Amino acid sequence: MTNKNIYRQFVASGLCVGALLLSGNVVAQSGITLYGQVDTYVGSVQAIGQQNRTSLLGGSGGMQTPYWGIKGTEDLGGSLKAIFALESWYRPDTGASARYNGDNFFSRSAYVGLQGSMGTIKFGRNTTPYWISTVTFNPFAGSFAFSPAIYQSYFSNGSVAAPLLGDSGWSNSVVYTTPNMAGLVANAIYSFGEVPGDMGKNKVGGNLLYKNGELGATLAYQQVDYSQVPGDLGVAFAKQKALFAGLSYDFKVVKLFGYLQRLDNKVSTGDLKRNSAQIGISAPLGTGSVLASYAYMKTKGTMENNRNSWAIGYDYPLSKRTDLYSAYYRDSVSGIGKGDTLGFGIRHYF
Known part of the structure; x- marks a missing residue:
């Protein structure tokens, strides 16, 4: 599946089991769609800094986290529609x-x-x-098993703290998306902290996404003010600002991806900054595509280390909705150690 298809899945999502019991007439009038994805792989994992390797059936997905859902629309007239989506991950x-x-x-x-x-x-x-900008501008998209971009931004892998706070989805939030303006779309999100007596403990973010022919570009920003203690940085943590810039270009014989990321953490015991970059490719080979990505992160401040991550894989489509894949991921952090993941899997959309 391409990054474009994955992006569409994130933009249009939903799940509600109860809606399956509705009559056919109601379903037709409401425009309700049931959909989802199943992804699992057989492989092994060696966590960073550990000697033992774990064999597993990767039920949390290799190329993408499994989910299923229901989305729906109702025509209100005058080009206005009511929309909804309810969606769940699963293992x-x-x-x-x-x-x-x-x-x-x-x-x-x-x-x-x-x-x-x-x-x-x-x-x-x-x-x-x-999150949309991150998964769109790296060849392994939203893979929590093999994507260096996702590992270095969202995933702790046990012994290494995840640098980006706030998860890929925000509760208690409002999102506004502009119409497509000659290839440019803007998104803005605000999440209410819902803390009595403290109006400042909220989250805010947004991005610009541009697509014109073979060129793609993005600029994303988010700020997290925590109303509870995040485990990564302890009680001293106050605020995190994150800035992301990405580019892609499809030369047909190879598609290039790249991004730069800057994280500023405000901590009472001393600020912590993380700078990272990623470069990757997707190249057709036979019926499928070769995927490769390298990411580097440098941390300065209350803790200092370097993190190098790379991955290579092959994605082979059996049809428009089913693909087979194999991938290898290697991760290393200075002063902690190395780890890797190897897997062979299948993904199916419905």
Whole structure:
């Protein structure tokens, strides 16, 4: 599946089991769609700094985290539509819901909103614009098993703290998306902290996405003010600002991806800054595509280390909705050690 298809899946999402019981007449009038994706792989993982290797059936997905959902629309007249989406992650190896124990059932998306000529507004739990920019401008997209970009931005891998705070979706949020303006789309998100007596503990973010022919570009920003203690940086943490700039260009024989990222953490014991960059390619080979990516991160401040991550893989489509893949990921952090993941998997959209 291409990054463009994955992006569309994040923009249009939903899940509600109860809606399946509706009559055919109601479903037709409401424009309700059931959809999702199943992704699992067989492989092994060696965590950073550890000697032992774990063999596994990767139920949390190799190329993409499994999910399923329902989305719907209602025509209100005059180009205005009511929209909704409810969506859940799940783990096909055990049948358990959500990404991990304690995760909310509708943690991927849960919103209702309006869509018209002036754009789209959604209320509820929404995918962040920052996440959309990250998965669109790296060849491994949203892979939590093999993508250096995702590892270095969102995933702790046990012994290494995840640098980006706030998750890929924000609860209690409002998102506004502009109409497409000659290839340019803007998104803005605000998440209410809902803390009595403290109006400042909120989250805000947004991005610009540009697509013109073979060229793609993005600029994303988000700021997290925590009302509770995040585990990565302890009680001294106050605020994080994140800035992301990405480019892609499809030369047909190879598609190039790249980004730069800057994270500023405000900590009472001393500020912490993380700078990172990623470069990657997707190149057709036979019926499938070769994927490769390298990412580097340097941390300065209250803790200092360098992180190098690279991955290579091959994605082979069996049809428009089913693909086979194999991939290898290597991660190393100065002063901590190295780790890697190897897997062979299958993904199917429905």
